[in-house]
Amino acid sequence: MNKQKVAKAELAARISERTGLTRKQASDVVSAATGLMIGALRTGQTVGLPNLGTFSISRTAERQGVRPGTTDRITIPAGKKVRFKISTGLKDKL
Template identity: 60%
Template sequence: MTKSTKSAAKQPARSAARTGTSGRRGATDAARGTDAARADSGKIAKTQIIDMVAERTSLNKKQAGDAVATMLDCVVSALRSGQSVGLPGLGTLSIAQTAERSGVRPGTSERITIPAGRKVRFKVATTLKGSL
């Protein structure tokens, strides 16, 4: 086989994977639609949150999208400035300093130094923890 034949043979498989029509679950996901396929993955997308906010309030989807985006921007900017963000009934997001530490590069087993940094921590609210 030549190189052009291989890439041509792979192209339909890639496009089918992108559309969700290949594989065992592909046909059922296509029949159910993209919202059902996302719900099966265990992760809620931002657009689904916007839809839920629009359904539960008197806001249309554009207004709900603006409200969700603004709230997320506020949370991110507060975290960047080093503040903690409390979300009642959900938990608290905060920034934690990490110390410099040693590690091992997986491919080569070489010892490396991981630099100090900052990471986001999340502490679950006791009300949520108790209801799960």
């Protein structure tokens, strides 16, 4: 399985080829889209992308853990994490 990453520059280049936008314009579109998605997640909204999936924020509870490399018990504070639920359309295509 190929595990290469498609970075922002490559994504912008591919968008540019398909849409006729310049690479700079395509890069601005990618930046704007990711910025809007982050902003929505920060306000507690979910972000759904058709045929891809849905991003959401979930809260994690405080829990006990072990400090790596030692046997010291530590308390891991409550926090937030980003969750991604794949769409059935994408799942079927993979």
